[in-house]
Amino acid sequence: MDKNERITCTPHSKYEYEMVQLLSDLSGKTFSFIVAEALHDYLKNNFESEVKRYLEIGYILNSKKQ
Numbered sequence: 001m002d003k004n005e006r007i008t009c010t011p012h013s014k015y016e017y018e019m020v021q022l023l024s025d026l027s028g029k030t031f032s033f034i035v036a037e038a039l040h041d042y043l044k045n046n047f048e049s050e051v052k053r054y055l056e057i058g059y060i061l062n063s064k065k066q
Contacts, residue, residue: 009035 011017023034 007039
């Protein structure tokens with residue numbers, strides 16, 4: 001992976017921002033590392049089922065048009 005590949009992340013709330021800040025402070029890891037780990041865990045747990053769900057929805061919508 002190219003180190004210049006970046007994603008900007010904005011927490012949904014101030015509370016989420018503070019949770020990331022606390023984890024960063026407690027672990028001594030950067031904000032970026034904490035968010036990257038959260039993204040990694042989310043994708044590991046949800047990517048396959050999310051893609052499958054969108055494909056199923058597309059199939060249902062397309063079959064209703066016919």
